[in-house]
Amino acid sequence: LILKIFLIMQKVGFVLTIRKILKFRDLKDNKFNLNRFSDRQTLDRTFFPLNHFRRNIKTKKFNSNIPTEENREIVFSENFRAWLLSQNVFIFNKSTWGRPPHPCVISNETTDEGEPSGRGLLAYKNIQQNEKIIEIPEHLIIKNDFKKKGFPNQIKLDDYDALAIFLIQQKAAGNKSYWKPYLDVLPKESDFGLVFRWDLTEIFFLRESKIIRASLFLKKKIEDQFQRVHEGIFRKNPLIFPPTIFNIQSWEWALSVLFSRAIFLPKLQKLSLVPYADFLNHNPFSTSYIDAKKIPFSDSFEVAMYTDKPYNKFDQVFATYGPKTNLELLVLYGFISERNPFDSVELRIGISEKDPLLKKKESFIKDCGKTKKMTFPLFYYQYPKELYEFLRFCIVNTKDLTNSDLSFFNFVEEGSISIEKVIRKIIIFSCQKNLKSYTKISQEEKIFSLLDTKISISTNQKNAIRQRRCEKKILQRLIQNLQKNLT
Numbered sequence: 001l002i003l004k005i006f007l008i009m010q011k012v013g014f015v016l017t018i019r020k021i022l023k024f025r026d027l028k029d030n031k032f033n034l035n036r037f038s039d040r041q042t043l044d045r046t047f048f049p050l051n052h053f054r055r056n057i058k059t060k061k062f063n064s065n066i067p068t069e070e071n072r073e074i075v076f077s078e079n080f081r082a083w084l085l086s087q088n089v090f091i092f093n094k095s096t097w098g099r100p101p102h103p104c105v106i107s108n109e110t111t112d113e114g115e116p117s118g119r120g121l122l123a124y125k126n127i128q129q130n131e132k133i134i135e136i137p138e139h140l141i142i143k144n145d146f147k148k149k150g151f152p153n154q155i156k157l158d159d160y161d162a163l164a165i166f167l168i169q170q171k172a173a174g175n176k177s178y179w180k181p182y183l184d185v186l187p188k189e190s191d192f193g194l195v196f197r198w199d200l201t202e203i204f205f206l207r208e209s210k211i212i213r214a215s216l217f218l219k220k221k222i223e224d225q226f227q228r229v230h231e232g233i234f235r236k237n238p239l240i241f242p243p244t245i246f247n248i249q250s251w252e253w254a255l256s257v258l259f260s261r262a263i264f265l266p267k268l269q270k271l272s273l274v275p276y277a278d279f280l281n282h283n284p285f286s287t288s289y290i291d292a293k294k295i296p297f298s299d300s301f302e303v304a305m306y307t308d309k310p311y312n313k314f315d316q317v318f319a320t321y322g323p324k325t326n327l328e329l330l331v332l333y334g335f336i337s338e339r340n341p342f343d344s345v346e347l348r349i350g351i352s353e354k355d356p357l358l359k360k361k362e363s364f365i366k367d368c369g370k371t372k373k374m375t376f377p378l379f380y381y382q383y384p385k386e387l388y389e390f391l392r393f394c395i396v397n398t399k400d401l402t403n404s405d406l407s408f409f410n411f412v413e414e415g416s417i418s419i420e421k422v423i424r425k426i427i428i429f430s431c432q433k434n435l436k437s438y439t440k441i442s443q444e445e446k447i448f449s450l451l452d453t454k455i456s457i458s459t460n461q462k463n464a465i466r467q468r469r470c471e472k473k474i475l476q477r478l479i480q481n482l483q484k485n486l487t
Contacts, residue, residue, distance in 0.1 A: 073108050076184040081106065083181035084276055087140055093124050103127045110316050112281060113338060120281045120316050127311040134277045134290065134305040141303060142273040159271035161229055164254035172245045182275045192256045193334025198460050205464035208438045209471060210346055214331050226251045259332045265303065267292040274303045283318035284340045290319055326470055336467055344377035345474045347430055351394050364406045380474055381481045383427065391423045424482045431475045438472060
């Protein structure tokens, strides 16, 4: 009996020891509190505990319920994280000697305004305002300094040219590339939402929007840029730049990466690719800029960013790409923000051809370095002061002039009430004319109401519909505001 009791106690002690070991291993792997999540696999797929993925990668034990593509994204993200650690990028979620834990963690899937926003950075813990969250060493900043490395110098290359050539070279190198872990986490061909890469079924939803003209201009500029580099470099060096690799398709891919991922660093005055820092998604209300800063007591630089506000645990951390309109965001980055306070619609106005003072006005405006037709941005409920000044110039007649010389007329200060009413009526008329130019898409209002629930359309088509809606909303609200001022 005593022997049996002894054996039972040994078994119990063994089980308790195993539990302690497993608990220690989970703590070592930086696990979150799993009680907060209903699906452990979802947590593991999202937050990348390093040792957990290493075990799964070595033993090839992936969950069969997860799609193969998602498995690849997990592996790419884990390889990228391991590569960053090997490059002395501090992304540990535990404090070390003299350093607090890194406050962010990579998430493969993030959302903003209810829409998927791709990879991003989430707060691993509560983050304070002005806390440093990005710290990338100088040797990981990809910028235009390739001349030091024997880069071809047949023609002058700007930052976009040099970085595009570098990206194509590194992509073609495959596993031999030092930057492969970073290239693997860049958006794939199918993930780019830049308008110049859309097909006709998606462009259709942008009818009458100025974005179509802007995207066509960008596509033509990219093609001209490729031809210039092709004639100056690629064609003269076919062995170094084989045409099967350095073609218009790869050039468009490289520039799409640069448009959507590159960061201009004011301190270095360089357009750069900064691994890990480019995971930060844009929010128009953020004031946090990514920039280079000198490391104290050193000649080296690092890329850093400080938060502009506090973040709660698991909140997505944002940066700003600048005060950009939705047109710029959609054309260059492939997304829009319906709450964008910097969004605007362009209004083009010119001097009437029937104006009796047409020749004098043309001569005067030419001397001022302007043209007789000008474009102005219209914002929600407001318009630039320059638009009023130009309209005063356009409608002024001989009765308003005390002197025949236009230079004596004050176009800056508000004139008579009658002139101001005429100006407001002109803006209202122009806005109404622009609104009528939008061809009504069949069942457009029904699509708006069901957009987030029942209708299944592509992300690009959704963005196109939202962009048209934002443009029309600006015009409608401005008309309402001006009509109130007329009464």
